[in-house]
Amino acid sequence: MFLDVRDLTITLKTGEEIAEDISFSIDGGEMLSIVGSSGAGKTTVCKAVMGLLSSNYSISGEVLYRGENLLHCSKKRLQAIYGKEICYIMQNPMTAFNPSLRIGRQLEKTCYLHNPQISRQELQLLVSNTLQQLGLVDLKRILKSYPDALSGGMLQRIMIAAALINQPTILVADEATTAIDACNRIELMQLLRQLCSGGMAILFVTHDLRAASMADRILIMNDGQLVEAGTTEQIFNEPKEEYTKYLLSACTLERRGFVAVSPVSIQFIDGERYAIVGESGSGKTTLARMIAGLQRPTTGNIYVDGMPVYGKHKVHTNYFKEVQIIQQDSSSALDPKMSVGRSIEEPLLCFFHLDKGERKKRCHDLMDLCNLPVEYYSRLPAELSGGEQKRVAIARALAAEPKCLIFDEATNGFDLPLRKKIIEDIVDLQRKLAFTLIFITHDMELAVVIADVILVMRNSTLIEQVEFSGDISVFTSEYSKTLLYASGITDI
Numbered sequence: 459m460f461l462d463v464r465d466l467t468i469t470l471k472t473g474e475e476i477a478e479d480i481s482f483s484i485d486g487g488e489m490l491s492i493v494g495s496s497g498a499g500k501t502t503v504c505k506a507v508m509g510l511l512s513s514n515y516s517i518s519g520e521v522l523y524r525g526e527n528l529l530h531c532s533k534k535r536l537q538a539i540y541g542k543e544i545c546y547i548m549q550n551p552m553t554a555f556n557p558s559l560r561i562g563r564q565l566e567k568t569c570y571l572h573n574p575q576i577s578r579q580e581l582q583l584l585v586s587n588t589l590q591q592l593g594l595v596d597l598k599r600i601l602k603s604y605p606d607a608l609s610g611g612m613l614q615r616i617m618i619a620a621a622l623i624n625q626p627t628i629l630v631a632d633e634a635t636t637a638i639d640a641c642n643r644i645e646l647m648q649l650l651r652q653l654c655s656g657g658m659a660i661l662f663v664t665h666d667l668r669a670a671s672m673a674d675r676i677l678i679m680n681d682g683q684l685v686e687a688g689t690t691e692q693i694f695n696e697p698k699e700e701y702t703k704y705l706l707s708a709c710t711l712e713r714r715g716f717v718a719v720s721p722v723s724i725q726f727i728d729g730e731r732y733a734i735v736g737e738s739g740s741g742k743t744t745l746a747r748m749i750a751g752l753q754r755p756t757t758g759n760i761y762v763d764g765m766p767v768y769g770k771h772k773v774h775t776n777y778f779k780e781v782q783i784i785q786q787d788s789s790s791a792l793d794p795k796m797s798v799g800r801s802i803e804e805p806l807l808c809f810f811h812l813d814k815g816e817r818k819k820r821c822h823d824l825m826d827l828c829n830l831p832v833e834y835y836s837r838l839p840a841e842l843s844g845g846e847q848k849r850v851a852i853a854r855a856l857a858a859e860p861k862c863l864i865f866d867e868a869t870n871g872f873d874l875p876l877r878k879k880i881i882e883d884i885v886d887l888q889r890k891l892a893f894t895l896i897f898i899t900h901d902m903e904l905a906v907v908i909a910d911v912i913l914v915m916r917n918s919t920l921i922e923q924v925e926f927s928g929d930i931s932v933f934t935s936e937y938s939k940t941l942l943y944a945s946g947i948t949d950i
Contacts, residue, residue: 459483459522460628460659461507461544466519468499468506468682476502476515477682486627489650489660491670491690493705494679495875496845500663501549503679504632507661508546509536523628542572545621549633549844554617555605561616562601569623588619591649610786610867611738611900618646622653629653630661633844635669647672665845667694667705668946678702704875722920724913726862729892731885733905735941736915742898743786745915746866749896750783779809782860784851786867791851792839798825798850799835805857824853827883852880856887862894869904881908902938902945906930914938 466480477499484490492500505511507521509528521528523539531539540546548554555564565585569576576584586597592615594600605613618634635646650660651672662673670676676693678686678701686699697703722745726732734742747753749760751767760767767777785791792801802824803817812820822832828849839847848869855863865884869877885908888895897908905912906926914922916937924932930947933939 460485460524461661462520462522462525463503463507464520464522466503466506466517466521468502468511469516471514471516475682477506480519480679480684482677482684482687484628484659484661486657486659487654488675489654489662489673490675490677491662491664491673492677492679493664493667493670495705496665497843498679499682500665500679501632501843504546504630504661504663508540508544508630510546541568542624543626544628544630545624545626547618547621547629547631547634554620555613557605559604560601561603561605561608565601565616565620565623568620572624584623585619588623589616591622592616592619592646594619609738609743615646615738626658628659628661630663632663633665634662635664635666678705724920724923726894726896728861728894729888731888731895731897731908731910732913733897733899733909733911734913734915735899735902735905737900740915741918742900742915743866744918746783746864746896746898749862750781750864751777752783779805779858780861781864782855782858782862783864783866784848784855792847794839797836797838798830798842801839801850802853802857805854809858820857821853824856827856827887828853829879849880852884859891860893862896863888864896864898866898867900869899902941903947904945906942906947914941 462483464481466477467475468477469475480499480503482490482492492503494500502511502515506515506517507528511517517529519529523544528536528539555561559567562585566581569581569584573581585601589595589597589600594612594615600608600612600616608616614634618631621629629650631650647669650662654660654674662670664670667676671690671694673690676688676690677684678693678699680701686693686697686702688696693702694706697706734745736742744753748755751760754768762777762780796804799818799821802821806812806817806820821835825832825834830846830849830853834842834846834850839850842850863884869880881904884895895908897904899905909926912922912924912926913920914933914935914937922933922935922938926932930942933942
């Protein structure tokens with residue numbers, strides 16, 4: 459047995475139990491998926507297996523790698539195992555890279571660390587082949603780029619490449635498909651299956667049961683406990699627990715009535731809902747940042763009521779109140795030293811000058827809207843899951859009462875039931891307050907659920923713009939049809 463986890467219990471020093479009596483095993487050639495809602499304890503279990511939990515946590519039980527208990531190994535022994543024999547793909551690609559080093563240099567260092575005898579020529583060939591294996595073909599640009607010059611989806615694939623370079627025995631993938639567009643997500647899952655066929659063991663952690671469907675076995679977690687386990691066929695066809703049935707029911711969003719950027723001109727109408735759709739690297743995020751006043755366009759301008767946003771001076775502060783963006787990397791958008799309550803209340807103080815009591819009441823209302831327990835008010839971002847951090851970012855954006863709200867892949871970290879609820883809540887709020895809603899997404903399924911107007915981008919170019927009312931025949935480009943198919947919309 460490659461990995462055998464026995465009676466793993468994880469407790470915060472405060473006494474709060476994060477995971478209780480978690481037991482599972484995985485052998486070579488097998489993919490095991492752990493599925494559960496945000497905050498279920500999935501990532502914490504992964505970090506315990508990888509020895510990444512801080513001293514704030516107490517761990518009991520056993521984590522056996524080929525019979526050796528990793529919880530009792532020396533630091534030197536763990537350094538030899540982690541990164542070489544057991545590799546970890548984190549859910550947040552933005553924090554996995556050194557912002558001051560080029561991507562190529564970072565990949566080379568990763569390889570050299572565990573293969574010091576490799577020649578320069580062998581190293582370059584290995585890096586190139588691994589990147590191409592993950593669909594990253596623009597090698598020269600990627601290798602010379604710094605992390606902040608690449609999209610979140612591209613960084614996620616590069617992070618996966620960094621893990622595969624050393625050909626590990628076990629790959630622990632924590633929400634590895636979260637920031638990847640639908641087309642590349644399918645290809646990645648197929649690649650993971652191929653790796654299993656070659657003898658690798660893969661622990662695949664996700665909130666998405668659809669992604670987990672390619673695993674051999676599935677474990678369902680809820681509130682720090684394993685509630686159900688079985689083969690993939692058993693979980694999908696014969697679920698026993700109500701929570702598992704609940705996750706399965708949320709796998710499909712209800713669709714409405716199915717009977718860096720080239721010159722682009724788009725008119726956004728007040729109170730409408732828009733979706734900008736495309737693969738990772740298509741220019742969606744760059745366009746979103748320009749609309750939000752965060753990145754000056756090389757040519758052209760953004761106009762609001764006939765007035766240019768970008769002029770000789772900086773963008774006016776009031777514009778940042780009226781146009782709020784929720785970025786795909788929520789952890790870096792939150793001050794790690796600022797509590798959840800203070801983060802949400804900051805716009806209330808800056809823009810509305812509310813007193814302490816009014817701010818706290820409004821904060822509690824926003825937390826409730828975004829499905830954040832009121833007891834999280836005093837917690838720090840590091841104490842929350844990735845999905846919970848995104849909900850804090852959403853609540854903070856709504857606090858400014860914007861005229862335009864931009865979601866840049868902002869639902870990536872949500873489990874499907876929560877994703878569905880948040881989408882419904884945001885759409886309901888948009889209808890009540892009549893602000894303009896712009897969703898940046900790689901998921902055409904999400905676009906057709908939300909948007910009145912859908913804009914399709916590819917290779918930095920706007921290739922199609924359609925008014926959407928439920929009839930998918932309005933899409934005429936072959937690329938749009940490919941996105942529809944890849945997102946599970948099979949009515950084409």
